Amino acid sequence: MDEYVKIIVEGKTYEFPIILGSEGEKAIDISKLRQMTGLITMDPGFVNTGSCISNITYMDGEKGILRYRGVPIEQLAENSTFVETASLLINGILPAKNELNRFSVLLNDNSLVHEDMQIFYQNFPRGAHPMSILSSMVNALRSFYPALQTVEEEINITVTRLLSKVRTMAAMSYKISKGHKVVYPRPDLSYAANFLNMMFDTPVKPYKIEEDLVKALNVFWILHADHEQSCSTSAVRIVGSARVNLYAAISSGIAALSGPLHGGANQAVIEMLTHIIENSIKVEQVIQRAKNKKDPFKLMGFGHRVYKSYDPRAKIMKKYCDKLFEKFNFHDPLLDLAKELEEAALKDDYFIEHHLYPNIDFYSGIVLRAIGIPTNMFTVIFAIGRMPGWIAQWKESADDPNWKLNRPRQIYMGQPKTDYVPIEER
Ligand code: ACO
Numbered sequence: 407m408d409e410y411v412k413i414i415v416e417g418k419t420y421e422f423p424i425i426l427g428s429e430g431e432k433a434i435d436i437s438k439l440r441q442m443t444g445l446i447t448m449d450p451g452f453v454n455t456g457s458c459i460s461n462i463t464y465m466d467g468e469k470g471i472l473r474y475r476g477v478p479i480e481q482l483a484e485n486s487t488f489v490e491t492a493s494l495l496i497n498g499i500l501p502a503k504n505e506l507n508r509f510s511v512l513l514n515d516n517s518l519v520h521e522d523m524q525i526f527y528q529n530f531p532r533g534a535h536p537m538s539i540l541s542s543m544v545n546a547l548r549s550f551y552p553a554l555q556t557v558e559e560e561i562n563i564t565v566t567r568l569l570s571k572v573r574t575m576a577a578m579s580y581k582i583s584k585g586h587k588v589v590y591p592r593p594d595l596s597y598a599a600n601f602l603n604m605m606f607d608t609p610v611k612p613y614k615i616e617e618d619l620v621k622a623l624n625v626f627w628i629l630h631a632d633h634e635q636s637c638s639t640s641a642v643r644i645v646g647s648a649r650v651n652l653y654a655a656i657s658s659g660i661a662a663l664s665g666p667l668h669g670g671a672n673q674a675v676i677e678m679l680t681h682i683i684e685n686s687i688k689v690e691q692v693i694q695r696a697k698n699k700k701d702p703f704k705l706m707g708f709g710h711r712v713y714k715s716y717d718p719r720a721k722i723m724k725k726y727c728d729k730l731f732e733k734f735n736f737h738d739p740l741l742d743l744a745k746e747l748e749e750a751a752l753k754d755d756y757f758i759e760h761h762l763y764p765n766i767d768f769y770s771g772i773v774l775r776a777i778g779i780p781t782n783m784f785t786v787i788f789a790i791g792r793m794p795g796w797i798a799q800w801k802e803s804a805d806d807p808n809w810k811l812n813r814p815r816q817i818y819m820g821q822p823k824t825d826y827v828p829i830e831e832r
Pocket of ligand 1: 669
């Protein structure tokens, strides 16, 4: 494309090419800006900055579109499984039947966790958040499986190992936190069914696998599998750009995801809803607080950096939430309150003007509660779901011939040169 943007600096004109994406998105390529003009750009929060060219996920925040490798999220949620979607994201195309079978077998073959890792779990203090435990344990995998990143085959094994073991490790942390015996993965079960069994099976009460719950968990994971350059994915890419191993890069993604403005929001939504109910706060009061600029309170599960019309994942999550509640005749006062809050917010001028809609986290926590997942494990479940996206993004950046160490710049506004003053003279 031969379009240019002209920038005039001190009377001199410089031309910078425009890059055109496959869906018509445009970007100014300023990679030579500093070299040519001596200037840098300032973009707090990177709200206008593209950090890479990617073939993985397309989203349009204005139209509420999300596609993985071109396939719409609605079609994947309806027809695919998490394992198939993971293969699509990591390998770039939908797998053929034999490829999917091979991938599933490989996932099962790698699902056991080194017994010595159990000792680590025992030594975390009681009450440690499962996300910090998971982040540490994923990083620790490097010490147990050190042969990494030399040939393509080894990377594939590492990737499969991570995807499989992270599910076992998550279930293991839950069991250990409860003081229960760890349940081992079973090769006859699917990825999601296996996880539920490892979480909830006990010697006194065998876990009954319900296909509707397995489907709901698959949908939850598919909806979370990638979201282009989110905060945690950018963390994975930035840390990965220093050529650290995959486990270290993913561990940093898990740490970033744990924040309440990001993946931690699903837990924050449940805590907010519970607080409202326990303190008999009226919906109108909640809305007023969220609008009050002097109050740091925000309506958790509302708003998104990119989606400014609606979050397509929230729509699908709400649909599966309703399906699940109807099928099992569940009742949850948090769901009733969430619906009331949504209705009130969507009618309110502040929320309309600020383009604030429910994001996926508004209903996802309620679905996880219905499946039986405890609140402090919510973000861990999200992390398992995001694993294929992080891996695909890490792999894409590792394979990029223009790979560069990520190292932004800054504008210094501190003290000018200041001479050292000996301590007795200060
Ligand atoms: N409740 C009330 N007001 C809000 C909310 C909210 N949930 N979200 C944004 N706003 C307001 C801001 O106060 C701001 O108002 P102003 O322009 O009058 O000052 C305006 O909307 C824009 O908000 P920003 O925070 O600047 O938007 P940004 O794109 O930076 O933030 C974010 C997006 C962080 C998700 C924000 O909407 C938020 O904090 N939401 C609640 C937390 C949440 O649900 N996070 C999950 C995100 S989805 C995910 O990570 C899986």
